[in-house]
Each structure stands twice: as structure tokens, then as C-alpha cells.
Amino acid sequence: MKWEIVIGLEVHTQLSTNTKIFSGASTAFGSEPNTQADAVSIALPGVLPVLNKGAVERAIKFGLAVGAHIAPRSVFARKNYFYPDLPKGYQISQMELPVVGAGALTIQVEPLSGNAKPYEKTVRITRAHLEEDAGKSVHGATQGLTGIDLNRAGTPLLEIVSEPDMCSAAEAVAYAKALHTVVRWIGICDGNMQEGSFRCDVNVSVRKPGEPLGTRREIKNLNSFKFMQQAIDYEVQWQIDTLESGGKIQQATILFNPDTGETRAMRSKEDAHDYRYFPDPDLLPLDITPAMIETVRATLPELPTTKRARYTNEFGLSAYDANSLTSSREMAEFFDASVSIVGAAQAKLSANWLIGELSAQLNRDGLDIAQCPINAAQFGGMLARIADGTISNSGAKEVFRALWSEGGEADAIIEAKGLKQVSDSGAIEKIVDDVMAANAEKVAEYRSGKDKLFGFFVGAAMKASQGKANPAQLNEVLKQKLAG
Amino acid sequence: MLNLSLQQQGDALRAKKISSVELTQLYLDRIATHNPVLNAYVTVEAHKSLAQARSADAMLANGTAQALTGIPIAQKDIFCAQGWRTTCGSKMLDNFISPYDAHVITQFNAAGAVNLGKTNMDEFAMGSSNETSYFGPVRNPWDIKAVPGGSSGGAASAVAARLCAAATGTDTGGSIRQPAALCGISGIKPTYGTVSRYGMIAFASSLDQAGPMGRNAEDLGLMLNVMTGHDPRDSTSLARDKEDYTRDLSKPLKGLRIGLPREFFAAGLSQDVAQCVQAAVTEYQKLGAVVVDISLPNAKLAVPVYYVLAPAEASSNLSRFDGVRYGYRAPDYTDLTDMYEKTRAQGFGEEVKRRIMIGTYVLSHGYYDAYYLQAQKIRRLIAQDFVEAFKQCDVIMGPTSPSTAFNLGEKGDDPVQMYLSDIYTIAVNLAGLPGMSIPCGTGANGLPVGLQIIGDYFKEAQMLNVAHQYQMATDWHQRVPATVGA
Numbered sequence: 008m009k010w011e012i013v014i015g016l017e018v019h020t021q022l023s024t025n026t027k028i029f030s031g032a033s034t035a036f037g038s039e040p041n042t043q044a045d046a047v048s049i050a051l052p053g054v055l056p057v058l059n060k061g062a063v064e065r066a067i068k069f070g071l072a073v074g075a076h077i078a079p080r081s082v083f084a085r086k087n088y089f090y091p092d093l094p095k096g097y098q099i100s101q102m103e104l105p106v107v108g109a110g111a112l113t114i115q116v117e118p119l120s121g122n123a124k125p126y127e128k129t130v131r132i133t134r135a136h137l138e139e140d141a142g143k144s145v146h147g148a149t150q151g152l153t154g155i156d157l158n159r160a161g162t163p164l165l166e167i168v169s170e171p172d173m174c175s176a177a178e179a180v181a182y183a184k185a186l187h188t189v190v191r192w193i194g195i196c197d198g199n200m201q202e203g204s205f206r207c208d209v210n211v212s213v214r215k216p217g218e219p220l221g222t223r224r225e226i227k228n229l230n231s232f233k234f235m236q237q238a239i240d241y242e243v244q245w246q247i248d249t250l251e252s253g254g255k256i257q258q259a260t261i262l263f264n265p266d267t268g269e270t271r272a273m274r275s276k277e278d279a280h281d282y283r284y285f286p287d288p289d290l291l292p293l294d295i296t297p298a299m300i301e302t303v304r305a306t307l308p309e310l311p312t313t314k315r316a317r318y319t320n321e322f323g324l325s326a327y328d329a330n331s332l333t334s335s336r337e338m339a340e341f342f343d344a345s346v347s348i349v350g351a352a353q354a355k356l357s358a359n360w361l362i363g364e365l366s367a368q369l370n371r372d373g374l375d376i377a378q379c380p381i382n383a384a385q386f387g388g389m390l391a392r393i394a395d396g397t398i399s400n401s402g403a404k405e406v407f408r409a410l411w412s413e414g415g416e417a418d419a420i421i422e423a424k425g426l427k428q429v430s431d432s433g434a435i436e437k438i439v440d441d442v443m444a445a446n447a448e449k450v451a452e453y454r455s456g457k458d459k460l461f462g463f464f465v466g467a468a469m470k471a472s473q474g475k476a477n478p479a480q481l482n483e484v485l486k487q488k489l490a491g
Numbered sequence: 492m493l494n495l496s497l498q499q500q501g502d503a504l505r506a507k508k509i510s511s512v513e514l515t516q517l518y519l520d521r522i523a524t525h526n527p528v529l530n531a532y533v534t535v536e537a538h539k540s541l542a543q544a545r546s547a548d549a550m551l552a553n554g555t556a557q558a559l560t561g562i563p564i565a566q567k568d569i570f571c572a573q574g575w576r577t578t579c580g581s582k583m584l585d586n587f588i589s590p591y592d593a594h595v596i597t598q599f600n601a602a603g604a605v606n607l608g609k610t611n612m613d614e615f616a617m618g619s620s621n622e623t624s625y626f627g628p629v630r631n632p633w634d635i636k637a638v639p640g641g642s643s644g645g646a647a648s649a650v651a652a653r654l655c656a657a658a659t660g661t662d663t664g665g666s667i668r669q670p671a672a673l674c675g676i677s678g679i680k681p682t683y684g685t686v687s688r689y690g691m692i693a694f695a696s697s698l699d700q701a702g703p704m705g706r707n708a709e710d711l712g713l714m715l716n717v718m719t720g721h722d723p724r725d726s727t728s729l730a731r732d733k734e735d736y737t738r739d740l741s742k743p744l745k746g747l748r749i750g751l752p753r754e755f756f757a758a759g760l761s762q763d764v765a766q767c768v769q770a771a772v773t774e775y776q777k778l779g780a781v782v783v784d785i786s787l788p789n790a791k792l793a794v795p796v797y798y799v800l801a802p803a804e805a806s807s808n809l810s811r812f813d814g815v816r817y818g819y820r821a822p823d824y825t826d827l828t829d830m831y832e833k834t835r836a837q838g839f840g841e842e843v844k845r846r847i848m849i850g851t852y853v854l855s856h857g858y859y860d861a862y863y864l865q866a867q868k869i870r871r872l873i874a875q876d877f878v879e880a881f882k883q884c885d886v887i888m889g890p891t892s893p894s895t896a897f898n899l900g901e902k903g904d905d906p907v908q909m910y911l912s913d914i915y916t917i918a919v920n921l922a923g924l925p926g927m928s929i930p931c932g933t934g935a936n937g938l939p940v941g942l943q944i945i946g947d948y949f950k951e952a953q954m955l956n957v958a959h960q961y962q963m964a965t966d967w968h969q970r971v972p973a974t975v976g977a
Contacts, residue, residue, distance in 0.1 A: 046591055050811045052584065053571045053593055053690040055725050085807050087854070089831055096810020155815065283854035285863060288697035288804055290726050 010213045010247050013220060014179045014239065015171035018186055019164045020196040021140065021204040022065045028139050028163035029056030029099065036202045040145065044157035048142075050094035055289050058083075062163040063293065065195035066106045066137050067303040069165060072193050072310055073132050075110025077300050081136075083290045086282045091155050092142035100166075102284045105136035106293060107165075113312055114185040115330050119177045119236075125326070130182045131170040137293075138164050165195070171210065171220070176239035180232050183207055188311060192336040200230045207235060212256070213246045221246070222256040226263050226270060238263035242270045314339050322346075322354035331362045337376045341383050348387025353394045360390060364407055381410045389417040396477055402426040430477040432484070435468075438476065439484050442468045453489055464489065492517065493653040494971065497562060497710040500656055504551055504561040511547040511561030514656075515540050515605050518563045522608065522654050525975050528635060531649040533568050533626045534576050535608035543605045550603045558713050560603030565655035567646050568609035569616060570701075571690040572596045575606070579692045580614040580624040580642075583812045583819045583838035593690020594722045595659060595701055602717045607655050611645030614840045615809065616666055616694040618642050619912045620902065623842040628899055631674055632972035633938050637896035640670030640912075646704045647674035652975040657705035657714055661691060663698045664797050665891075665916025668928035671704055672891035672941020675930040677958065677968060678704040679711050682948050683923035684729035687722030693808040695801035696727075698920040707968045708929065708958035712737035715951060731949070739956040745779030747957065750884030752787045755915055761894040767932030767940040768890050771961065775888075778960055783884045787876040792869050793918035794910055799853050799866035800921075805843075806850025812838065845906065874922040881947045886957055890915055891941035895934035915943055925951050929958045930967040939967070 027034055030047035047054045070077045082104040085097040110132040117125045142160035144153050167186065173179045187205055190196040198205050207229045212221035226242060229235045241263075246256055259272045286292075309317075311333040318329040332342045338361070345357045365386070369379060389406050392398045398406060398421055409420045421427055429435060442464060443450050453460045464485050469476055492500070492509065503509050519537050526532050540563065547561035571577045571589035573596075578584045592600065599606065613623040621629040621644025629644040631637040632652040639648040643660030647670035650658050660667040662680035671678030679702045686701040693699060703714030715736040722728045749772065756765060772782060814820035814834030821833030839847070853862035880887060892912055902909045919926035924945055931942035942961075946954040962968050 049816055051571070051589075051591065051817070052577070052579065052587070052692040052811070053589075053688075055689050057724060057726055087807050087810060089810065089813060091813075091815050091827065094811060094816060096813060097807050281856045283807070283851065283856075283859075285803060285807070285854055285859070288695075288727075289693075 009216070011216050012174050012243050013171045013212045013214065013223075014173040014175075015210045016169045016173070016179060016182060017208040017210070018167045018183065019140075019206045019208075020167060020190050022062050022163040022165055022195055023197055024059055024061040024065070024163055026059060026061075027161035028059050028062045028137065029161055032161065034162050036199075038158055040154065040156035041158060044142075044160065048094065048157050048160045050096075056099060056287075058290060058293065059163060062137055063106070063295070064303050065163075066135065066165050067295065067300060068193050068195055068307060069135055069167070069190065070107035070110065071300070071304055071307055072189055073110035073112050075132060075135070076108035077295055078104060078106055078108060079295055080104065081106040081293045081295075083137075083287045083293065084284045085287045086284055088280050088282060090141070091153065092144045092157070092160065094142065094157060094160055098139060098141065099287055099290070100138035101136035105134040106295070107135035109133060110135075112182065112185055112189065114178070114181045115326070116178050116181040118175075128172075128178060128181075130172045130178075133168040133170050135165050135167040138166060140164050171212075176236045176243070179209060179239055180236050183232060183235060185311075188333075188335060192311060193307060203230060206230055209235060209239060211239060211242045211246065213243060213250065222258050224256065224259045224261050224270075224272075226261050227273065229263060234263055234265050237265070237268055238270055241268055245270065308336065311339070318354070318358075322351060322358075324355060324358055328358045328362060331366075332358060335376060341376055341379070341386070344383030345387040345390060348384065349390045349394055353390060356394060357387075357390055360386070364404065368407075368411060380414065381407075385410050385414070385416060392417050392421060396430055397421060397428065398426050399428045399474075399478060401474065402428060426475070428475045428477045429472050430480055432480065435472075435476055435480055435484050436488075438468050438471050439481070439488050442471055443488060450489065454491060461485070461489070493521070494969070496707060497559065497656060497705065497713045500562055501558055501560070505556055507551070511544040511551065511605060512541060514561065515544040515563045515607065518607055518655055521652075521975075525632075525652055525654060529630045529632060529648050529652055529654070530627050531610055531629050531639075531645040531652065531654055532565070532608045533578055533580070533611045533624075533645065536575070539574070540605050540607050543600075547603045547605060557602050559599070559717055561605065562656045563605040563607040564599055564714075565607050565610045565646055565649045565658040566596065566599075567643055567659050567661060568612055569661050569692045570595050570659065571692070572606060572609070575609060577609065577692070578626070579616070580612040580626060581839065581843070582625040585625065585819060587818050591690065594687035594724065595718055596690065598717050598720070604717070610643070610649055610658060613642035613644065613666075614843050615692070615805070616642040616661060616663055616699075617805070617842050617846055619665070619669055619909050620897070620899075621645065621670070622899065622903060623840055625840060630899070631896050631938070632975050633675060634896065634936070635974060636898050637938060638673065638899055640673035640892070640896065642666040642670075643678075643704060644670045647671055647676055647678070650674070650676045650704050650706060651972055653971070657703060657710050659701060659714075659718070660704045661694075661699055661701045662916075662920065662926075663694050663700075663801060664920050665913035667702050667704060668891050668916050668926055668941065668943060669913055671928040672930075672943075673896040673939065675939030675967070675970060675972070676704060677707055677711055677927065677929045678702065679715070679927035679951065679954065680919070680925060681715065681719065681951050682729075682925045683920075684727050685731075685925075685949075685951070686718045687720075687725040687728045689722055689724040689728075693804075695804040696808060697804060698797075698801060700920070707962050708955045709737060709740060711927070711958075712740065712952075712955045734952065736952050736955055739952045740959040742956050742960075743779065744775065744957065744960050747775070747780040747886070748783050748884040749775055749780050750783045750785035750880050750887040752785050752790065752880070752887060752889055754787050754790045755889030759893050759911070759914065760890055761934065763934035764890050764892070764894060764940050767934070768888070768942055771931040771942045772888060774961060774964060778964060785880045785883055785887065787873075787880060787918065789869065789872045789876050790918045793873055793921055794914055796866045796869045796873065796921060797913075797917045798849065798910060799862045800870065802846040802850030803854050803863055804850070806847045806854065809839075809843070809847055814838070842906070870921045873918050877918075877922045877924060877945075877947075885947075886950075886954060887945040889943050889945075891928040891943040892916070895936055895938035895940055919945055924948060925954060927954055927958060929961065930970070931961075931965075932967060
């Protein structure tokens with residue numbers, strides 16, 4: 008009998024505040040060790056935490072984006088354990104009463120195997136809570152010693168916990184990607200996975216259909232979607248092999264080694280800490296009023312789900328197109344801006360160019376849409392000329408290349424390069440007449456049934472127009488005239 | 492000069508009858524004479540104090556002096572003061588020089604007061620006799636065989652012996668009021684949230700509150716004027732308007748309703764202390780006050796509740812003393828865990844370790860509900876008792892401590908006996924109320940007895956008025972210990 012896979016995620020997103028969650032120290036990445044460690048960050052005797060409102064606003068924003076309940080009162084608790092990069096000997100987190108309650112995220116799953124079709128799924132979000140990050144232990148910087156860098160200590164995190172709703176690595180990755188999109192979309196996290204701004208812990212278990220949940224193992228700190236998929240695949244297979252060979256799964260925290268592609272246990276349940284959570288007496292309960300929620304709601308942009316629905320319903324785009332266009336907020340805004348120039352009727356044209364030529368060029372140059380040398384106005388200007396027949400598709404490609412490398416404006420480029428296509432019926436008829444006169448023999452052959460020669464006449468006429476003839480019109484005129 | 496009130500000393504400074512440098516030197520000389528016996532100060536740095544005194548003299552000269560400008564104040568060694576060693580009475584912080592000022596220190600500096608030195612205290616404020624200090628016990632100037640009380644024992648001893656004009660203290664379960672009572676001085680713990688805790692080394696965050704210790708109620712009012720006020724760096728600091736705590740000192744007490752909780756006069760209270768407190772109440776009746784019999788039915792649970800909650804918070808607050816970043820680190824260790832264990836085993840004293848263990852235990856999985864949560868519930872009941880009581884009276888009075896000062900070593904091997912010496916003060920911290928102690932007589936052994944006055948939330952000005960009127964009618968607060976005669 009087949010095994011069922013059960014996956015839940017805990018994602019730590021670093022909130023994009025300029026200062027730490029409980030002090031005024033900077034959160035900038037990559038500074039010299041301990042240059043951003045103020046009195047609170049290093050936990051001098053007597054210092055106290057003061058909550059950063061910006062972190063709270065970002066948590067509320069996330070809650071609204073996933074349709075979650077925002078707790079009118081949440082409580083900060085101390086999670087007690089000793090570690091050199093945890094300066095207070097406890098982490099301030101939220102335990103019993105988190106700021107964000109139950110919500111949900113709709114994801115688009117692209118199955119990894121065979122011919123299975125993409126599908127949509129809703130993953131339930133259990134909760135999201137605010138907490139502070141720890142510092143970093145730097146091993147090996149000095150021979151035989153471990154250095155402690157407290158620059159990161161106190162950086163605000165929103166830990167987002169999902170229900171165990173995912174049944175495959177593909178679903179887990181799709182969820183993580185959707186979450187990654189949302190947090191960047193609403194501007195609460197820069198999403199930089201290399202710098203650790205978005206870190207995933209994945210809980211994996213397997214079971215036979217209809218049976219209760221199996222024992223889970225938690226893969227810690229995955230910082231790439233590729234590794235996540237590899238780690239889950241390896242772990243699932245390991246659990247199945249273990250069970251099928253009569254073994255048992257022990258609850259454990261495990262690490263994924265990208266070099267070997269294997270997971271390995273870090274600590275078992277027996278070593279689990281007793282964190283001795285209790286409400287932090289240095290911080291008052293966090294009270295959030297309906298007015299605060301409404302203030303944050305007013306800053307919320309149109310969300311990917313809403314945009315996707317609008318693109319398919321209003322513009323008639325495919326689910327694939329709608330999904331690609333909402334892969335990031337910058338992409339969607341670029342699309343929206345170009346559509347506002349060419350009109351909704353040309354949304355499909357706009358989507359094709361954006362997902363096709365523009366994305367391909369961005370990929371080739373290793374750029375992000377935010378770094379695109381062509382802005383939406385320039386792009387829309389070019390699309391408008393395709394739409395009104397001023398330029399042909401091949402002419403448009405030339406305009407696009409010029410916009411990319413030299414900038415400027417589509418109309419000026421068309422003018423300068425003489426790309427305007429000939430749509431004047433008199434001029435086209437004259438070209439056709441000339442071509443037919445010059446190839447009387449072939450006309451006769453065509454008329455005697457050699458249909459294949461039509462392509463020859465198109466080519467010859469297009470050449471005669473120096474590629475500027477409107478292809479549709481040219482075809483039409485040729486058909487008429489050749490028919491005699 | 493040493494027996495003048497803060498107001499009188501300030502007047503003398505402003506009238507140029509004495510300079511701050513002279514006044515500071517006067518105290519420094521007395522410290523040099525008496526501190527070797529009393530051990531009230533852990534750190535004295537004359538050059539720093541005198542430099543501040545010179546600045547104060549400049550303020551006095553250019554007319555920018557405030558009420559406390561130039562007056563030498565002793566700071567409990569729990570307050571971080573920039574450039575000063577700040578030990579909290581522990582080996583753990585023996586070598587810790589604070590790089591920053593506590594809010595209280597900032598306030599005194601801004602007022603032009605002189606920091607005369609750091610006073611001895613029970614280690615991390617855990618103790619009621621000042622015997623847990625790493626720097627040795629403090630002695631009571633009324634009888635050097637006796638303890639001064641704790642944890643602000645150094646401050647109380649220093650004030651009583653005229654080794655400072657006034658002092659700061661902190662009070663988590665009675666640490667201002669009990670030593671004030673045992674040393675025959677006045678002290679007030681204001682409403683929780685009135686004085687910022689920023690820079691005050693935490694013992695039990697939800698209970699810790701700083702306050703002044705001095706020779707009379709008027710001095711306490713002037714000190715409170717400097718210490719209080721909203722501080723955005725402490726999330727539990729209350730955003731209230733500044734007030735003048737001396738504004739009501741001279742109000743007559745006619746019609747004042749004094750609540751006497753039955754539970755405070757039951758078994759366990761020494762006969763001589765009871766008599767002094769009764770005599771004080773009689774004095775108040777002469778001043779026009781009326782006595783109301785009240786009950787605080789849950790007060791008897793205050794000590795057990797406190798010894799769950801305070802250690803719980805302390806066990807977490809003291810986790811930062813791990814030998815990693817500052818403070819003591821064991822010289823020899825094999826690995827990280829060994830370093831932690833040896834550092835904390837060697838760096839903390841016995842009482843601190845006892846409380847860390849109790850606190851760790853009550854927060855542990857499986858015990859949290861039975862101890863910590865249960866204690867929190869009872870804490871609310873205790874606070875509710877006071878709400879009910881204040882419907883019937885304006886202030887509550889009773890003994891501060893069940894007995895006068897006991898001898899050094901007398902309770903050393905019995906922590907529970909020691910804990911019971913705070914039986915009347917702890918409930919006030921649990922409720923977050925203001926409480927004070929003023930001298931009201933001497934016990935059978937000739938040592939001072941303290942009268943505790945408990946007010947409703949934010950009624951410090953009224954409490955000071957109540958205390959001041961008594962001090963206008965009596966002279967207990969003016970008595971000077973014979974051992975240091977001044």
C-alpha cells in the first residue's frame with residue numbers, strides 16, 4: 008500500500024524594520040561583527056526591551072494578507088535556554104497568545120512528476136508570532152575559539168506556522184514560494200534567503216492512508232527552495248525505508264546537508280529543552296485596536312490572489328499567465344502599468360511580451376524585474392504600436408532591443424529605424440502587382456493549382472516592401488490578386 | 492550640617508554658607524572613619540564625587556541650581572552608573588564597570604546631585620539582612636552586632652549613620668521599608684511603574700521598584716521629585732504628569748481614616764513592635780485621624796506567593812550572567828557547558844543559587860500550572876483585598892517588620908525565618924501599591940521600630956503628608972545612633 012506524506016512548515020521571516028524589535032540598534036546585514044550590538048543587544052545588566060511598532064504593523068499586515076484573525080491582545084513570553092549567541096539567556100517570543108491567529112494561503116502547485124497538471128490548493132496557517140532573532144556563533148575565525156557576533160541579536164522575526172496540510176515536496180515548495188511572494192509583496196520582508204531573511208523548518212511524517220499521523224522529524228533552517236525539495240524527498244524516502252524495514256521513527260530535529268543530499272539527526276526528543284516559557288514581565292501585553300488594524304489595512308496593496316482572479320476573469324488570461332504575472336509584486340505592477348497604456352483589450356498581448364521576450368531578456372542578463380532597463384511606460388508605448396499595426400512582430404523585436412540597450416521611446420525608434428509597416432492598401436497593391444508582373448510564370452503555375460507557391464509570393468512581396476508591409480494585409484491582397 | 496534636612500542643606504548651599512565640595516568632603520571623611528566598621532559602601536571614588544561637587548558648585552554659582560544640586564546622595568549598587576563599578580553585591584559583577592547610566596542616575600545627575608558612592612546590598616537584592624552580599628555584611632549603626640536589614644542595607648546604614656544626605660534603594664518585597672525600619676530612617680517604595688527600572692539590575696521585574704531612603708518624609712518627597720517621571724526605555728514606566736510630592740506635606744490630618752489590618756497584629760509580631768505601632772496610631776488619633784478595623788484575608792498567602800513569583804522571574808533575569816560577555820568567568824573549564832556551570836557555581840552566592848533553583852523548578856514543564864499560574868491568581872486576590880480595604884480607609888498602617896534588628900548570623904541557616912521578616916511588606920509589592928516606613932519608637936533592645944504606611948495607587952503625596960505630620964509631632968526620626976554620634 009502506498010504511503011501518505013504529511014508536511015507542515017514553520018517559516019522565520021525577518022521583518023524589514025530599520026531597527027531591532029526591542030531596541031534602536033540597526034538591523035542592516037553584513038556589518039563588522041558586533042558593530043550593531045547596543046546595550047540591549049548584548050544584554051547588559053539593567054537594560055529593558057521596548058517594542059518596535061514597525062514590527063507590530065508588519066505582523067498585522069501579514070495577518071490581513073492571509074485573512075487571519077488579529078489578536079486584540081497578545082503576550083510576549085520568555086523562552087529560556089543557554090547559548091552563547093543568546094545574550095539574555097532567553098529569547099523574547101510569543102507562546103500562548105500570538106499576534107496573528109488562523110489564516111490561509113492559496114497556492115499553485117506545479118507537480119514535479121510526469122504529466123500531472125498544475126492545481127490550486129489552500130494551506131491553512133495556524134498562527135504567526137513575533138519574536139527576536141539570536142546572534143551568530145562564528146566558528147573557526149580564531150584558532151580553537153568560537154566568536155560571537157550579536158549584530159543579528161534582536162532582529163525582528165515573524166514565525167509563520169502552517170497546519171500539516173501539504174502532501175508532497177512540490178506542495179511544500181509551492182507553499183514556501185507563495186509565502187515568500189506574499190511577504191515581499193506586502194513589503195514586510197526582503198525575502199533574501201542567502202542572508203537568512205526567509206528560513207524554513209519543515210516537519211515531515213509519513214503514514215498509511217486512514218491511519219493517525221506518524222511521528223514527525225523536523226528539518227531545520229532550509230534556506231533554498233531547491234534544498235527544501237531535496238531534503239523532503241530524501242527524508243520521506245528515509246522514513247518509508249525505515250518503516251518498511253520494520254524500524255520506528257523517533258521524533259527528532261534534523262539538518263540537511265546540501266553536499267551529500269542527506270538529512271541527519273541533530274538532537275532527539277529526549278534532549279529537547281524545557282524552555283520554561285512565562286510571560287515577560289518587562290513588556291506589557293500587546294493591545295491592538297480595531298483602528299490600528301484599519302490603518303494598516305489601508306496600506307495593503309492588491310494581493311496576488313486577487314490579482315490572479317482579476318487577470319483570468321477580466322482579461323481572459325490563462326491560469327499559467329496569471330500565475331507568472333503575479334510571481335512578484337513588481338512584475339504585476341509592471342503588467343498593470345503596461346495594460347493601463349495599451350488597454351484591457353491588449354492584456355493578452357501585454358502578458359505574452361512580458362512573460363516571453365521581456366522575461367527571457369531579464370533572465371539572460373540576470374536581472375530582476377525591478378532592475379529592468381525598460382520601464383512600463385516605454386514597454387506600453389511599444390505594445391501600443393504593435394496593437395495599432397504600426398509595427399510588425401519582427402519590427403517590435405527590433406524596437407524592444409533598442410529600448411533595452413539604448414533606452415528612448417518606441418515612436419522615435421520606429422521613426423529612426425524606419426520600422427513603420429506599410430498598411431496603405433494602394434501601396435501594398437502596387438507591390439503585389441509588381442511582384443506578379445515580374446513573376447508571370449509562377450503566377451500561371453499557382454493558378455494551375457500549385458498552391459505551395461503562395462509562400463514564395465509572400466516572401467517576394469515582403470522583400471520588395473523591405474519587410475515593412477503589414478503581413479495580414481499583404482496576405483489578403485495577394486490571395487485576392489492571385490485568385491485572378 | 493549632617494543633621495540638616497535636604498531642604499536645609501540645599502538652602503545652605505544656595506546661600507553659599509557651604510560649598511558642595513566642602514559638604515561632599517565632610518561626608519567622604521565620615522565614610523573614611525565609619526565605613527570600615529559599617530561596610531555600608533562597596534565603592535567610594537572620592538575624585539568622581541568631588542568632580543561632580545565642583546560642577547554643582549558652578550551651578551550654584553550661576554544660579555541654575557535645583558533643589559538637590561550639590562547634595563551628596565548614596566546610590567545603591569544595583570543602579571548602573573557610567574564609569575562606576577556596579578556589582579549588585581555579587582562576585583559575578585565584581586569587575587563590571589557600567590558603560591551607561593540608569594535612568595535614576597541620569598535624573599540625579601541632571602539635578603546636579605553628587606554621587607557619593609555605591610552602597611552595599613544583598614546579592615542581587617536577594618536577602619533581608621544584607622548578609623548575602625559578596626562584599627560582606629553591613630552593620631547596623633544602632634548596634635554593630637545587628638543587621639541593618641536588606642536588601643538596601645548599605646543605604647539604610649549610610650543614612651542612619653549620616654554617611655550621606657539621602658540614598659536610593661530598591662524594593663522587591665520590602666527591601667527599602669524593612670532596612671529603613673531596622674535602621675530608624677524613612678523610606679518609600681512608590682507605586683509600581685513610577686520610577687523607571689531602566690539601568691536598575693533586575694531581580695523580579697514585576698515587583699522591583701526604586702525609591703528614596705532618607706531621614707524624614709520631606710526629604711523623601713524632594714528625592715521622589717527627582718527620581719520619578721515617565722521613561723520610554725522602560726515599557727512598564729507609567730506615562731503620568733510630573734508631580735510635586737512635597738505639595739501636601741502640611742495638610743492637617745483631621746478626618747484621615749487609618750485602616751488597621753487585623754492580620755498585621757496577629758501571632759508572629761513582637762510585643763515591643765506592636766506597642767510602638769499602637770502608640771503611633773494613638774498619636775495619629777491625637778492629630779485628628781480615625782481608626783478603621785480592616786481585613787486583608789489573603790495577605791497570609793503573600794510570602795508563599797512571593798517565593799514562587801520572585802524566584803521565577805529571577806531565574807530568568809539572572810540567566811544573562813553566563814560568563815560570555817562581561818562579569819565573572821571561571822578561570823578553568825573544559826567546554827561551554829563546563830564554563831557555564833563553573834562560572835555560575837562560583838559567581839553566585841548560596842541564596843541567589845537557591846532562588847534560581849526554586850524559580851527554575853516552578854517554571855518547569857508539569858509544575859508551571861501548579862506553582863506559577865496558581866501564584867499569579869492569588870496575587871490578583873491579594874491586590875483585590877487592598878482595593879476593598881481602600882473603600883473604607885485612606886491609608887493602611889501596621890508594623891514594617893515583625894521585630895527590631897536581629898543579630899548578624901542569627902537567621903543565617905534558616906531561610907524561611909529570614910523570609911518571614913518581610914511578612915508585612917511583600918503584599919504591597921504583589922499589589923504594586925506604594926508603601927513606606929518611618930521610625931516610630933524603639934524596641935526592648937533599644938533598636939528602632941518602623942511604622943509601615945500603605946497608600947492607594949499614586950497616593951505618595953498623601954502618604955508623605957501623613958508621615959510628615961507625625962514627624963512634626965514626634966522626634967523618632969531625629970535620633971542619631973550613639974556609635975556614630977554626629
